[in-house]
Amino acid sequence: MRRTAGSLSVIAYVAMSMVLIPIMGLFIRVPWTRIGDLFASDTARTAFWISLQTSLIATAVCLLLGIPLAWFMANVSSRLHSVLRAIVTIPVVLPPVVGGIALLAAVGRRGVFGDLLSSIGITLPYTRSAVVLSQVLVAMPFLVLAVENHFRQLDRGVVDASRVMGMSPLRSFFLVVLPMSWPAVVAGAVLAWARSVGEFGASITFAGSLRGRTQTLPMAVYELLENDWELAMGLSALMVVFAAAVILSLRSRLLNTSAA
Amino acid sequence: MSLSIHGRVQRGNFTLDLNEEFHNGEVVAVVGPNGAGKSTLLHLVAGLVRLHEGSLVVNGMTCDAPEQDVYVQPENRSIGMMFQGLHLVPQFSSAKNVELALQARKVSRAQRAALRGSLLAQVGAGHLADRKTAGLSGGEAQRVALARALAGQPQVLLLDEPLSAIDADSREQLRLALGNVLTDFPGVVLLVSHDPTDIESLATRRLNLY
Amino acid sequence: MQTTDSPVAPREVHTYYTRVDRVFRGFVAASALFSLVVLMLIAAFLLYRGFEIFSDFGFGFITNSKWDIGNPEDTSTAVLGIGAMLVGSVITAFIAIIVAVPFAMASALFIEFYAPRFLRTVLTAVLDLVAAIPSVIYGIWGYVVLLPLVEDWSGTLYKYLNWIPIFDVQTPIFGRSPLLAGLLLAIMILPIVTSVAREVYGQAPRDLIDASYALGGTKWAGIRTVVLPFGKSGLVGGAMLGLGRAMGETVAVYLTLNLVFKTNFQILASAGGNVASLIANKFGEATAYELKALMAAGLVLFLVTLLVNFLATVIVNRSRKIV
DSSP: OOOHHHHHHHHHHHHHHHHHHHHHHHHHHHGGGGGGHHHHOHHHHHHHHHHHHHHHHHHHHHHHHHHHHHHHHHHSOOOHHHHHHHHHHHHHHHHHHHHHHHHHHSTTTTTTTTHHHTTTTOOOOSSSSHHHHHHHHHHHHHHHHHHHHHHHHHHHHHHHHHHHHOHHHHHHIIIIIHHHHHHHHHHHHHHHHHHHHHHHHHHHHHTTTOOOTOHHHHHHHHHHHHHHHHHHHHHHHHHHHHHHHHHHHHHHHHHHHHHO | OOOEEEEEEEEEEEEEEEEEEEEEEEEEEOOOTTSSSSSHHHHHHHHHSOOOSEEEEEEEEEEEEGGTEEEEGGGSSSSSETTOOOOOOOOBHHHHHHHHHHHHHOOHHHHHHHHHHHHHHHHTOOOGGSSSSSGGOOOHHHHHHHHHHHHHSSEEEESSTTTTTHHHHHHHHHHHHHHHHHHHHOOOEEOOOOOOOHHHHSSSSEEEEE | OOOOOOOSOOOOOSSOOHHHHHHHHOOOHHHHHHHHHHHHHHHHHHHHHHHHHHHHHTHHHOOOEEOOOOTTTTTOOOOOOHHHHHHHHHHHHHHHHHHHHHHHHHHHHHIISSHHHHHHHHHHHHHHHHHSSSSSHHHHHIIIIHHHHHHHHHHHHHHHHTTTTOOOOOSSSSOOOOOOOHHHHHHHHHHHHHHHHHHHHTOHHHHHHHHHHHHHHHHHHIIIIIIIHHHHHHHHHHHHHHHHHHHHOOOHHHHHBBBBBBBBTTSSSSOOOOOOHHHHHTTOOOOOHHHHEEEEEEHHHHHHHHHHHHHHHHHHHHHHOOO
């Protein structure tokens, strides 16, 4: 038995290194002496702010639409639930490029609704809203699935009790269900945010990589690859640090509250 | 003024026929074997289970009558209920749990602050106010649940095994506290219990379900 | 307790939902409907915009490996097909799955049953963290770090195994090959497959494992006889999810696989591509007609991933029924 545990742990450690080595390898190759250039670089700075802005808005939109959707899914009959769940899961495996190109086909200038939208003065492609829309499309399922899973495991008796106490479904949702689900909502939001920050395929097709307008960090890295490898790697490393800082701080706060 | 139920509950293979009148001031011990429908009766009065046919009238107001297309949502009935599983919000303190019930009845913030303390004190749980209910013992949690059930000043009180699963000492104490509460309660009390001592000391009459 | 001078007045009783409640219910239902409609529209729009391509090339669009716009003014001179890209998508995704699944299984079992509490927390956090790393970063790493390594390994594989057709190449020059892209994809999908596997194994009936323990079996015996059979279909579902991911990957494949419009089954040869990277690559300077072709390619990829996802759901559901 010792031996199986041993060999299993060896494989597990190899697997974990496979996950971590790319990140460490990146950090080793980063030309740290040029990190000053990175902070001085206009491309990097604007991309950072655009990424921060769009990913936060996208996360907010995901929360606003995703939480009601998750609650709806947690409350329907099991047959309808499995249908809805299958549909919501599609974007998880939907290649982001396909999502982006579909958005373009729908609301692009030459798209199905393109004329309609431009006639009322709305142009979506190659705008910052397009970046947000792409991120929402890609990130939403992660939030919905995380929160819905929690809603289903919730003690339904507490909801019943709140109704008998005199709460309408709406008040019960805001006063009881949401406060009880706080950790799951935060975890889902972190996941959605992470997806939004890293989003590339959908935004590059639907929003393009216009410096100062729609170019987010991943797109900036991609562009830098062509003319400045070192800077691209430096920017990648900074992105990892940025994401790690946000996720680990939120996670540790979560663990603390759930332990208390 | 009273509570009257004439009708039938049907859920799958399970049916429960009821033909009962209860009067205000009565403490009715609901007894019977497992699966006889004791909890179902309580859920029916609370509005969590609906009648298949017949009618449920609380203090003159028809709350459930499928033939007349009447069904009053649970929140619009005046019920205080202590569930078998208690169903407190584990992340909240005892005081916050009781306060939720006051909030549900739209009691103002200032009044809530005063009332939640006195409600807890009334069931001998004043010292638990700031503790999270997740960390309470069985008996402590039952006190908090009782305070919460009373908070909304209900017309009907439903107690589903309020003294179960606690040790003999605290059971004795809680029974005394519950006795005081019940003698003052103006409306109908339905009390589900298996314990002869509880029924003897608390109830004014018995309802047998088979 | 109730006294007449109590500050809580008896409530008035209303029988119906307030307007706010109805609005809330409507909103909840609408948001559900919205996502459903969006997904149907994705397929519908792609079909609508790509229809001309399917009617021009028919089945050849999927089997043909040539991508030539011909005279941009005259669409009838164009020959467009994504055969090579589809083959590339499938080959790289399969390499990824074959490499990733055993590692994911072992890690999941280790985290769930052997790791001490502290390590478990750390490892779960790591799995979460890597989800946030954009694929372009993996792509860079694959190009800078993994490429020279895989070139070495490819040399060795070719030297000893070139009698197996897939390890054969015309000229022993390796580089951005399907093997490199596949291995990189394996690393990229490892976290998600591990997460799914961990979740599945976590649901295995503990009492049965304990029972096997109590009968004198080892922990490993419990895992082998209870957990593994229990989690088999769940794991297949997780692997399918990873497969879908790998097939849809864009930028990492673009950076580590030489885009060549030639059907290539030799995993060491520096040629290939996948549908997603084709779209991202050709998209920028595409003519109107080529853009339609890219949308048609998007639809094909969408349908393939849907199929994979559907199979995964069926397999996972069947496992639930048995248990």
